[in-house]
Amino acid sequence: MPSEGLKSETFGHGRQDSFDIFEDEDVAMQAGSEPSHYGIRNEPYPKYTWNGNMLEKVKSAVHPNWLLYIIHGFCGQSKMLIYGRPVYVTLIARRSCKFAGTRFLKRGANCEGDVANEVETEQIIHDASVMSFTAGSYSSYVQVRGSVPLYWSQDISTMMPKPPITLDQADPFAHIAALHFDQMLQRFGSPIIILNLVKKREKRKHERILSEALFSAVTYLNQFLPPEYGIQYIAWDMAKYTKSKLCNVLDRLNLIAEDVVKRTGFFVNHPDFHSNSLPGERWNELGGFVHNTCRLQTGVLRTNCVDCLDRTNTAQFMVGKCALACQLYALGVIDKPRLQFDTDAVRLFEELYEDHGDTLSLQYGGSQLVHRVKTYRKIAPWTQHSKDIMQTLSRYYSNAFSDADRQDAINLFLGVFQPIEGKSHLWELPTDYYLHHKNTVALLSPKRSYTHWWTPEVLIHLPLPYDEVPCTENFKKMTVIKKTVKCDEEIDIYTEFFRPYELSCFDDAFCLKMTNSAKDFMPKNIGIDPSPFTVRKPEETGKSMLSNKSNKEEAVLQRKTVASAPPPPSEEAVSSSSEDDSGTDKEEEGAVSQRSTPVKVTEFGENTKNTEDSRQSLREVRMGNISRLPSEDDLLIYKRFVNLGQSQRKVDLYSQQSNIRQLDDSMTILKPASSFPQDSIYEVHLSDLDAKSADIFASHIQTGKGMIPPLAKDDMILYREYIKNRYM
Numbered sequence: 058m059p060s061e062g063l064k065s066e067t068f069g070h071g072r073q074d075s076f077d078i079f080e081d082e083d084v085a086m087q088a089g090s091e092p093s094h095y096g097i098r099n100e101p102y103p104k105y106t107w108n109g110n111m112l113e114k115v116k117s118a119v120h121p122n123w124l125l126y127i128i129h130g131f132c133g134q135s136k137m138l139i140y141g142r143p144v145y146v147t148l149i150a151r152r153s154c155k156f157a158g159t160r161f162l163k164r165g166a167n168c169e170g171d172v173a174n175e176v177e178t179e180q181i182i183h184d185a186s187v188m189s190f191t192a193g194s195y196s197s198y199v200q201v202r203g204s205v206p207l208y209w210s211q212d213i214s215t216m217m218p219k220p221p222i223t224l225d226q227a228d229p230f231a232h233i234a235a236l237h238f239d240q241m242l243q244r245f246g247s248p249i250i251i252l253n254l255v256k257k258r259e260k261r262k263h264e265r266i267l268s269e270a271l272f273s274a275v276t277y278l279n280q281f282l283p284p285e286y287g288i289q290y291i292a293w294d295m296a297k298y299t300k301s302k303l304c305n306v307l308d309r310l311n312l313i314a315e316d317v318v319k320r321t322g323f324f325v326n327h328p329d330f331h332s333n334s335l336p337g338e339r340w341n342e343l344g345g346f347v348h349n350t351c352r353l354q355t356g357v358l359r360t361n362c363v364d365c366l367d368r369t370n371t372a373q374f375m376v377g378k379c380a381l382a383c384q385l386y387a388l389g390v391i392d393k394p395r396l397q398f399d400t401d402a403v404r405l406f407e408e409l410y411e412d413h414g415d416t417l418s419l420q421y422g423g424s425q426l427v428h429r430v431k432t433y434r435k436i437a438p439w440t441q442h443s444k445d446i447m448q449t450l451s452r453y454y455s456n457a458f459s460d461a462d463r464q465d466a467i468n469l470f471l472g473v474f475q476p477i478e479g480k481s482h483l484w485e486l487p488t489d490y491y492l493h494h495k496n497t498v499a500l501l502s503p504k505r506s507y508t509h510w511w512t513p514e515v516l517i518h519l520p521l522p523y524d525e526v527p528c529t530e531n532f533k534k535m536t537v538i539k540k541t542v543k544c545d546e547e548i549d550i551y552t553e554f555f556r557p558y559e560l561s562c563f564d565d566a567f568c569l570k571m572t573n574s575a576k577d578f579m580p581k582n583i584g585i586d587p588s589p590f591t592v593r594k595p596e597e598t599g600k601s602m603l604s605n606k607s608n609k610e611e612a613v614l615q616r617k618t619v620a621s622a623p624p625p626p627s628e629e630a631v632s633s634s635s636e637d638d639s640g641t642d643k644e645e646e647g648a649v650s651q652r653s654t655p656v657k658v659t660e661f662g663e664n665t666k667n668t669e670d671s672r673q674s675l676r677e678v679r680m681g682n683i684s685r686l687p688s689e690d691d692l693l694i695y696k697r698f699v700n701l702g703q704s705q706r707k708v709d710l711y712s713q714q715s716n717i718r719q720l721d722d723s724m725t726i727l728k729p730a731s732s733f734p735q736d737s738i739y740e741v742h743l744s745d746l747d748a749k750s751a752d753i754f755a756s757h758i759q760t761g762k763g764m765i766p767p768l769a770k771d772d773m774i775l776y777r778e779y780i781k782n783r784y785m
Contacts, residue, residue, distance in 0.1 A: 096538045096548025101126045102244075102524075105151040105177065110472030121536075122547070128152070130176060131416040135405050137589050139390055143185040146381070148409050150417060151177045153203075154471050156493055159460040160364060160422045160452075161220065165209040168494045170236025174365045174421045175203035178413070180377050182384045190551050196384040197324040199245070200358045200373055202365045205255070205267045206237040207274065218453060222266050222363075231274035235510035238278060238288060243515050245357040246522035247286040248344075250317055251275065252372060254295040254362040264363055268292060281508045286519050289320075295368045299433060306433045307398075310372055314379035320344045321356040323380055325387045328352075333387065340394075343383075346521060352387070355520040366421065367428040370414035374407065374430055381406060391590060398434075401589035423455025424448045468492060 098121060103109050107129045116124065130150035137144045155171035156163060163173035177199060184194040208228060211220040228234075241249050253271060256264040272290065279287045291313060298304045322345020329352065333340045346353040358376055362368040378396060386394035396403055407430050415425040427448045431437040465483050468474045473492045474483050486492075514530075515523045524531065538547050546553035687695075746754075756766055768776070 094540050094543050094545070094548055096540070098536045098538055098547075100534050104153050104155055104171075107152075107154045107471065109154070129154070129420070131413045133409050133412050135409050137402055137405065138587075139589060140587070142390070144385070144388075144390060145181075145183040145185050146406065146409065147181040147183065148413050149179045149181070150413055151179075152417070152420065153177075157467055157471060158464050159456070159467075161211050161213045161456050162460055162464045163204075163493075164211060165204055165225075166206045166233045166237060168233070170206065170233055170240055172206050172237060173204040174417075175201065176365075176417060177201050178373060178377075180381065180384075182381070182388060184388050184390070193326075194388050195324075195326045196387055197354070198318075198377070198380040198384065199354060200360065200376055201241070201245075202360050202369050202373065204365060205253075205271050205361055205363075206234045207267065207270050208233060209267065209270075213456065219263065222263055224266065224270060228274070230507045231277045231510075232505070232507075234271075234274040235278055235505070239511050239515065241357065241359065242286075242519070243512060243523045246355040246518075247520045248289050248320055248356040250289045250320065250356065250358045251291065252313065252317075252358060252360045253290065253292045254360065254368045254372060255292075256296050257292065257294045258297060267363065278510060281510065283516075286516070295362070295372070307371075307375060307430075310375040311379065313372075314376040317358045317376055318343075318379050318383055321354055321358065322346070322352060323354045323384060323387075325352045325384070326350075329387065330389060332389075353521075355522070364422060366414070366418045367426055370410065370417075370426060371428070371430055371433050374410040374414075377410060378403060378406060396590065397592050399592050399594070401591070401593070405589070422452050423460065424452035427452070464489065 105128050106112075106126045108125075108127050112124055112126070128151045130152040131148070132150070133148045135146045137146065153171065153175035155169070155175070156167045156173050158173060160174075166172045178201070179197055179199045182196040187193045207224065208226040209222060209224050211222055213220050238249060251271075253268060255268045255271075257268050259265050272292065275288050275290045282288070293309070293313070295306065295310075298306050298309065319342065322343055324345075328350060329340070329347075344355065346355050360369045360372050360376075381402075382391070382396040383394045385391045385396075411426065411429055414429075418424060418426050425448050427445050429437065432445075465474075468489055469476075469483060474486075474489070476483070512523070514528075518526045540548050543549070544552045546556070552558075759766065
């Protein structure tokens with residue numbers, strides 16, 4: 058929904074002299090009347106609003122408070138407890154509604170510079186120890202993914218897993234790329250950093266076509282920009298380095314991520330601490346715009362591969378991990394802006410980003426991620442390979458058979474196709490090319506300059522984004538709200554969200570039970586450091602310890618079952634059962650596979666020995682290793698307990714028959730405790746029926762048995778009248 062300003066405070070860059078909405082507050086106070094309070098309501102960014110076309114028809118007739126703007130993408134939240142200090146990590150992905158569609162059907166860019174599969178991902182860190190929007194601590198970092206901004210496509214009519222890539226139109230002056238990067242400069246400022254993960258060396262040109270064309274476009278556009286605001290291009294063949302045994306992919310990505318975060322900076326809603334300026338971490342070299350009250354991010358990283366799914370998600374995770382360390386350091390949570398792998402915080406962040414990647418991949422590609430962070434770390438379990446094959450097949454099936462219907466639904470929902478009586482229907486169109494490229498038929502439209510390809514106002518305010526600069530054009534997008542009540546929800550975000558004047562539950566107002574939490578990864582042993590920034594082995598984490606214990610117990614119980622069972626009838630039955638068991642393997646690290654502990658069926662004596670060994674191992678799993686012998690006092694207490702149990706057993710056997718007899722006698726004298734004797738907890742009496750109801754019930758029973766009674770004269774007349782009116 059549209060964001061609203063804070064009461065009577067404004068954030069700017071010292072350029073708001075011509076826009077003072079609080080002048081009459083001092084006049085009202087001098088006159089002795091009640092002062093007024095102001096708030097600002099602005100419009101959401103239309104590129105990421107998916108129901109904007111629907112709301113345009115009702116905007117003029119409905120109050121703005123009733124308009125609900127929706128986004129399409131992903132939203133996830135996790136919680137970390139740092140020695141009792143709650144920190145929330147929120148990940149929001151906003152998909153662009155411009156040139157939206159599915160894989161293979163929407164590639165490259167349209168004539169307005171909008172690219173396919175463009176997603177803006179924002180990670181927000183909130184120190185929840187202070188429950189206030191004005192006094193709380195927040196930090197945010199934004200990055201973008203999107204298809205290569207060129208005219209290109211892939212022909213899927215050949216039913217190939219990898220259709221050939223073709224450049225549809227020659228664009229020597231990079232007109233489409235210029236439109237796209239002009240939009241990015243206007244929204245994010247500079248520097249614009251491109252991380253291109255497309256392959257560069259291939260035996261037969263496939264992905265390399267895009268790499269060469271994108272490099273030529275960026276080189277051409279940078280000729281006319283000032284050098285300090287030029288588009289920075291980083292090309293790295295991630296697929297090639299993944300196959301190499303000597304190169305660590307994530308180490309190289311980490312170096313790129315540190316350089317990117319250093320250039321763009323990030324947002325923090327308070328000034329830097331004194332400890333941040335101490336020598337050692339080179340915090341003063343961090344980019345962005347430093348204000349007296351906050352730190353702003355300027356510029357953005359734009360990551361892409363061919364599909365912008367698997368490789369892109371891993372690269373964005375590494376950049377987000379580096380930004381997360383800087384954000385936590387800026388909030389005073391950690392003492393150094395660095396986070397290591399195999400910590401609870403990074404495991405939590407990795408799972409959050411994998412959910413983010415799976416969701417976006419399902420929306421665009423039709424399946425979940427094929428290659429994950431564990432794949433590039435080369436620590437994925439062997440069961441992951443079979444799942445990767447299934448995801449690849451699922452993606453291929455979706456692209457070949459179901460994406461066309463999904464594309465039609467998206468075109469209809471977004472208003473790209475408007476049904477008009479007398480014209481062709483949506484399913485009758487041979488292609489939707491002209492729906493997304495409307496300017497291709499406007500031959501007389503004014504052409505943009507081939508050299509000054511940017512909007513003039515954008516270059517004046519760089520490195521700040523033009524959309525956030527206080528100017529007349531941006532003020533037109535805002536509406537000033539005047540209220541006499543200070544805590545009115547239209548001007549106070551805190552009151553709007555938490556609603557303190559209503560009787561509500563705190564659990565519903567703030568998300569306490571989240572899908573991901575650091576407690577799922579923290580160790581269950583008390584003696585281990587509970588900090589989420591401590592490096593742990595995979596078997597020490599909470600999820601792995603639980604999976605290890607459950608898998609060990611299952612393996613032991615399986616040994617007992619197989620050892621005590623008769624020999625299998627044939628080898629085919631054993632092979633079929635093992636194939637069925639392979640489907641239950643876990644994805645967690647350190648999981649013990651049932652296939653890795655084969656059981657050999659032997660003679661009876663060896664079976665007995667195996668059973669005793671399995672009981673011993675099961676006892677060790679349940680009770681743990683006993684490191685010391687019990688004391689004499691403990692043994693004496695245990696003996697008394699055993700004697701008491703034996704004597705009680707003798708008494709139970711002696712009095713069993715008498716107890717049963719007494720129980721029967723007591724059941725006969727029970728009386729209902731309810732004050733309703735005909736409907737109590739002990740018995741239910743049927744109510745008296747009148748003669749008409751009894752006749753209807755008896756007729757119903759006879760009809761069920763096939764004995765249909767003759768119809769009355771009135772019923773026959775009514776039935777004939779119904780047939781006459783219905784069918785004649």
